[in-house]
Amino acid sequence: MDFDKILTHLGDFGRYQKFLYFLVCLPAVFTGIFAVISAIILATPDHRCKIPGYENDTYSIQSDRHREVISNYIPPPAANSHLYDQCHTYSFNHSSVMFDTLGRPINGSTVKCDEWVYSYSVFKQTFTSKFNLVCSNSYKTSLAKSSYFVGIFVGAMVFGNLSDAIGRKTVFCISVAIQFVATVTLAWAPNTIVMYIYLYDPDRALVGRNVYCCIRLELVGPSKRIYTGIVVDYFFAVGLVLLSGVAYLVRHWKYIDLMCALPIGLFLFYWWILPESPRWLISKKRYKEAKAILLRAAKYNNVVVSEYLFSQDIPVQLPQKDEKYGRLWHLFTTKVLLTRTLVIFFNWGVVNMVYYGLSLNSGNLEGNYYLNFLLSGLVEFPAYTLTLLLLDRLGRKWLYIICMILGGVSCISTIFTILYLEERYQPVTIALAMLGKLGAAGAFGIIYTYSAELFPTVVRNAGMGASSCISRIGAIAAPYIADSGNYIGGSTGKAFPLAVFGSLSILAGLLSLHLPETMGQELPETIEDGIQFGTPTYKSKADANTKTYMNSTYVSTDACPLETDSQSLSE
Template sequence: MDFDEITKKLGEFGRYQKFLYLLVCLTASIVGLFAVMGGIILATPEHRCKIPGLENDTFEIQSEAHKDLIRQYIPPSSDLLLTYDQCYLYSFNSSSVTFDNLSRPINATRNKCTSWVYSFEVFDETVASKFDVVCDNAYQTSLTKSLFYAGVFVGAFIFGQMSDYFGRKKTFYLSLILMLVSSLALAFVPNFIGFSIINLIVGAASQGLFLTGFVIGVELVGPSKRIWAGIVIEYAFAIGLICLAFIGYFVRNWQYLVIICALPFALNLCYWWLLPESPRWLISKKRFEEAEAVLRKAEKVNKVKLPDNLFDKDMDEVPKPTGNFIQLFTNRILLFRTLIIFFNWTIVTMIYYGLSLNSGNLGGNFYLNFFLSGLVEFPGYTIVLLFLDRLGRKRLHCICMIVGGLTCISTIFTILFGGKELQALTTTLAMIGKLGAAAAFAIIYIYSAELFPTVVRNSALGASSCVGRIGNIAAPYVADAGTMIGGKFGKAFPLLFFGATAILAGCLALFLPETLNQDLPETIEDGIQFGTDEYKNRKKDLSMEEKVMRPEQMAKLLPHDRQAQWSS
């Protein structure tokens, strides 16, 4: 039997599949805790230079004498604490000094700080304040965030290959152990370089754990439930983002936060006895007895009856059309579509993670913004479930990208001309942009899988995901660019950039063909003609021909010892 036929008889989403899928979703939620954790643990608190010789100097003003002492080294402007120089100490003669329009001394000696004091208003301690990664070294926090997503890129490639070679279950467990060890080690690193290296490993392990677990859960699901299963796991991931905001609010020390988020992986160690190997993978390796054992267990749990003979191990395989991934770049039509898909993957991943990381920089309550950033993903995924089969892949993806982009761009007006009184509106517009990015992220995966021909679908989808990680790596730099630019425009810049690129990607996607209710392309030639009237007519003709089965086709369905008799 064809495996999809087996899942239909087994129950496309029976009790056994639901149990496995629940386990996978629990893991996805824990992985979600680490997806944008860098936005919290690598955040830079408000800070200024520590006053030389003052042992108990703190960011908060302790007395008028303390304030006067600070003024001797760092003359403030009208906003007092918020505009103390964060990176330099000044040495000047108070009787003859002159000031610029920011109340900074002009004729003064300026020296770089060697130590700082930090505000405890939002954080007790972050990685940046622990290792003094500020001022000239501030770029290192963006680099470390990018290293996490570089690890995600590496993990997608390495663990994807391991999953196909060694099996889903072994790869999942290896990723789990690596994730548990590396995430706990992250909390005890002695220096910033060590933190950055281990953070890369955490990124790789998290991607291996999420992807492999997802495959285990989904490969037993029937064909009509796959899109549903592919979207619902994103809800679980978003739950992790929301939980991160709650934990971060109550646990404001980065080490304790990392430990609390890492410990649940220890509970996943029992999955070795709960998660089976994927029967699809076992069949692909011709390990039929093991595959049948898994299916018979599912048969009992689902309380159904499967046929006695699930696999004909001696049946000759029908020759399948072949294709090469390079062929996507040798034909003008396929090249054009592939580049548009690659660009959309890059932009949607950059916007999704960039807006998540940038939510703390929007102003207002830091943790509330992080909470809202995770919460808005729920209506985003719900929109996809409700309208994907109504509006179509292309139309819905373009709407999500363009609407999300326009709302992000609109924040430039509320930030530049509104100020604090329009802070709520700024946050709302940014969250609508995140909603659009989350929905588009869910759509682009399905859209890509349906658009590429079957003969190169896996390799093309894997390449799309890898190219998309370029957006992940770039996201922290764009999100942190606002801090480097400074001022109101600096606050608006990341949203302006995300919005403009989202609109461009959404408009380019209009040049792609729709895949809803279409016979998906099988060969490279199908891929070239896909979306044309010629392709639709040819598929219609083939469908009519298949209603009358040819003798050689019927022979392949018979037992091996009767094929020759039937053919004669």
């Protein structure tokens, strides 16, 4: 009997698994928070150069005299998106200067400034305003935002392998301790270099998607894996909603960080609550511990388990690694597999880029900063709900394509609302941007299932691991695209990021037309199956008793490979 059949006997998703599933989903709330917290703590408030010689200068106008002095020293903006030029002051000779009717020097030149004053209408303080990461230093905010995703990229590889070596629970708790220290200490970061390091912290990969993907895969039975893989995204969205509320109430980057970081310490108690993965224990020949966990699951699920289930005559089979096991390069050996693999990789990069990019870009939209951020999180709930309802009705392929093209068209449509409609119509822009986020979130939930089903079993781990790496590259690029509008300026700058995200989404959706549908199909096992998959030849040779597609073979994108073992749990 294989391990999945034991889980089915115990209950694919009984009370015990539901309890553990809830526990391992809770970290996803903080994954959601820290994935986009940089949009809050690194936000750039309205600002202008500080007037030379006026120590009590503020962004808000104090009096008519203050207004006059500002006109004397601060040039008008190059575009209408700001009240003032944000990076220059007038330089003039006081003895010979002449002013126009607006109080601006006629014969003065402009120079770059090195001190600024900031508006407090949205934030009391951000890391950007504290360390003056504006004008020539504005690129540092994009660099800091992308450092988070670089950390995820590294962490997924390093800690994924480490969890295979010393255990899921052990690495998780070590990761929690390190991340707790890093995120709390971030509040006292003395400079941007330290900020990069703390945001880079690769342990987030373990506290986030890696752990709950592995444990969900290894404790939830075959029939429920697809749906539990999507439901966990609701917790991610909860994190976005909570962050918007905390940011609105607190409005100071240091205290926002602390309020979001301190609860992470509670996950250290998982050491006494969360069991080790029985699959991992079996792979390490720790059969008695694995058996104890499975018997505990049976007890909580009110399932009577016979010792015969664990007898010597019924060995527990884990996925086999034999000499025919595929390698990643096998996906590039034929035109069919090469095309399919490149399309999958491109879609992974685009989905992550657009999803995170639209989240980070919500603060650049017109209207209330916090409301836009809140809406960006709320739209994910209907996205995941529709995915759950339609995934087995419309199929993976067409539901994914609809999400990508719908989201892409919505984003591109904002070009016209931003450039050609009056400001009072900007709620239409916000609605279109949120529709784009809904499409990206839906595609984000689907691509995990769809791409895992497309890769042949012999290279599924390798294919999903490579896809995950490509997705991180897309996420790393997202902050630069989202912030590009600040460099371009004006209405064109506001429309540019959305146009890029929309164009790439449509392109990715159209390329997906080359992918076969997987719903209701026997999944490819070998490289030869992968080549023929989706053709009449493959369908004609498929067995009548098709396997439970996907569910029995689904793997985490962060890869949770297990060693082969076929010994009994009765030891």
